Amino acid sequence: MSEAAVKSKTVRFSVTRQDSPDSAPYQEEFEVEYRPNMNVISALMEIRRNPVNTKGENTTPINWDMNCLEEVCGACSMVINGKPRQSCTALIDQLEQPIRLEPMRTFPVVRDLQVDRxxxxxxxxxxxxxxxxxxxxxxxxxxxxxxxxxxxxxxxxxxxxxxxxxxxxxxxxxxxxxxxxxxxxxxxxxxxxxxxxxxxxxxxxxxxxxxxxxxxxxxxxxxxxxxxxxxxxxxxxxxxxxxxxxxxxxxxxxxxx
Amino acid sequence: MAGNREFFNRKLHSLLGVIPVGVFLIQHLVVNHFATRGEEAFNSASHFMESLPFRYLLEIFVIFLPLLYHAIYGLYIAFTAKNNTSKYSYFRNWMFYIQRITGVITLIFLVWHVWETRIQAAMGADVNFQMMENILANPFMLAFYIIGVLSAIFHFANGLWSFMVSWGITVSPRSQVISTYVTLGIFVALSIVGIRAIFAFV
CATH class of the missing domain: 1.10.1060.10 (Alpha-helical ferredoxin)
Structure with a gap:
């Protein structure tokens, strides 16, 4: 693949956000530049670096939980494209886009994708x-x-x-x-x-x-x-x-x- | 077992579904099957059941009380579940969902069926071949009976599978796969018995 083709590739996200434990959830779309071997967490970090949604509006960085980054701590679990799993091992290359991220609602939502287990x-x-x-x-x-x-x-x-x-x-x-x-x-x-x-x-x-x-x-x-x-x-x-x-x-x- | 109300209730619910309710279901389907041998055979079989000694005791303790407990507690169980087969469309999750649907259908069917037969009998009607012939002459009632009987049989067969898990009889995955096939066989066999009896009246 040529350099230009790689650069033009982006990854789209649809994130269920929630500002506080009691406030109503809402959807926000994001688009980040594709990098090889990207996972959901590295994409979320990329959004955090420049929290602008697809409408071009400045927004707050997305909140999520993480720790080990090698699927042994369990902290970064969230619902990705409808299935609960760890976001650290959710590789972008294997996910259908737009990638839908939601918190695990069985638990109380703290903020955005972070829940209280x-x-x-x-x-x-x-x-x-x-x-x-x-x-x-x-x-x-x-x-x-x-x-x-x-x-x-x-x-x-x-x-x-x-x-x-x-x-x-x-x-x-x-x-x-x-x-x-x-x-x-x-x-x-x-x-x-x-x-x-x-x-x-x-x-x-x-x-x-x-x-x-x-x-x-x-x-x-x-x-x-x-x-x-x-x-x-x-x-x-x-x-x-x-x-x-x-x-x-x-x-x-x-x-x- | 003072603090373990729920544990006891659940285990009892699982047990009663098999003994005596499930056993009674099989017996009922077998007696119905006399209808395939003609009007006279069915009437004499149903008359034999009616004239069993201690009839009211048997009806209350073998049928109505266990069935009422199983139905009421079962409704509570069914409505505390948050079914998610659209997200997790695994075989067992579907069985879980269908078990709850067939439970509710069976209950609706049984309320109607008991009203139409046993309660009418208590009010003086004669429960015989002709009564069933009249009921099933209506195509709507025929469909209702087929759905009701198949729901009851499915609920029993799949309930037998989960009874064996809940009581710790089938523990290993392999034993649970084997019991899936065995209970599937029970479902098919009893369905043939039940459907043949229904069509004997048509």
């Missing part, structure tokens, strides 16, 4: 997504984890709390208080750890509460949408089995702790 971090606290190892004295080494199981658990540990699965889930919405797939899968991760397993019942009982696991309607959008390929629906089904057994234990009593 606090509910997910609160959920992780709620389900005790950690392994308690602190004691008043040295508890010594914990039980060992077989290598094969470690590799299996690593897949579940790839969750970056990005919120894409909650955005895709039809049962996570303003009418329901469903906790959503991501924190549920974390329960399976920590319950399968040899030390974490010691608090298995506590985590299961938490997700048996209101807004918990039973709210899943098996649409399985989560597993289709997860950017990390986490087997979310397998986690949910496995937890269905665990909580069913736990509920029998709670009701009838058990010979085991």
């Amino acid at each position: 606090s509910r997910m971090f609160d959920s992780l606290k709620k389900v005790k997504a950690w392994i308690p190892i602190d004691g008043t004295y040295d508890l010594g080494p914990g039980p060992r984890m077989p290598e094969k199981k470690r590799q299996w658990a690593y897949e579940l540990s790839k969750c970056m709390t990005c919120g894409v699965c909650l955005e895709a889930c039809p049962n996570v919405n303003s009418k329901s208080d469903f906790i959503g797939p991501a924190p549920l899968s974390q329960v399976r991760l920590f319950n399968s750890h040899p030390t974490g397993e010691m608090n298995k019942a506590e985590r299961l009982e938490e997700i048996m509460g209101d807004g918990g696991l039973a709210n899943c309607g098996n649409s399985q959008n989560c597993v289709q949408s997860c950017p990390k390929g986490i087997p979310l629906t397998t986690s949910i089904a496995a937890l269905n089995r665990d909580t069913t057994l736990q509920s029998f234990k709670n009701f009838f009593g058990s010979d085991r702790v």
Whole structure:
């Protein structure tokens, strides 16, 4: 391609903007000069450098969230051409134009494309997504984890709390208080750890509460949408089995702790 | 299980859809199928069902109470979903959506069907081959019955799939694929039974 042809190429964006958490959203169109290997974030940075829309009006720079820029932090998730995903790995060459950018409305919008994912971090606290190892004295080494199981658990540990699965889930919405797939899968991760397993019942009982696991309607959008390929629906089904057994234990009593 | 109202309600909703409501659906469709053997066979089969001992107890505890619970809680579940098949047109998401649509259609059909048959029977009408023949002579009612019966069967077959997931019976993706085919087979088989019975009256 000649130099001139590359220079004339532009990338068009249609961005859903919102000035404050309570104000009404509106559309604004932008056009930026194409560069090879561009992604949505580098285009947004380009717009930020010179915030002028296609009508030639000066406007405010677009607000969005980002951090790692390599799809491991989950912060830059937004709805791109109708699908929630990370904007850092959304390559311009692979997207249909005008590229439509919207915030993930399942979460409260802070400004423009930036949302508040606090509910997910609160959920992780709620389900005790950690392994308690602190004691008043040295508890010594914990039980060992077989290598094969470690590799299996690593897949579940790839969750970056990005919120894409909650955005895709039809049962996570303003009418329901469903906790959503991501924190549920974390329960399976920590319950399968040899030390974490010691608090298995506590985590299961938490997700048996209101807004918990039973709210899943098996649409399985989560597993289709997860950017990390986490087997979310397998986690949910496995937890269905665990909580069913736990509920029998709670009701009838058990010979085991 | 004091704090786990919702967990218990959901699990109960899933269970009742299969036992007893789903089992009753199969039994009802099978008895209807006597119609293909002629008027007399159907009338004697329906008379046998009518004259079962403890009829009212059976009707209340096997049919009406579980069905009412499943219907009312099911409506609540259906209307708390925010369907998004236009954005995420995956197979299972469509099944999720159709499950909710067929649930509502089935409920509308059942209200009408119970009024037209069981409540009329309580008011003195004779529920027999001729009654169904008269109802289905109307092409609008014939279409309504076909849609209603197919909706109920779909809702049962797909509900059986999600029952197995919700109770933790089918956990692995492969087991869920196999149960998709098995429940699809159940849908086709029961649809043949149901449709054949309907057309026996026409």
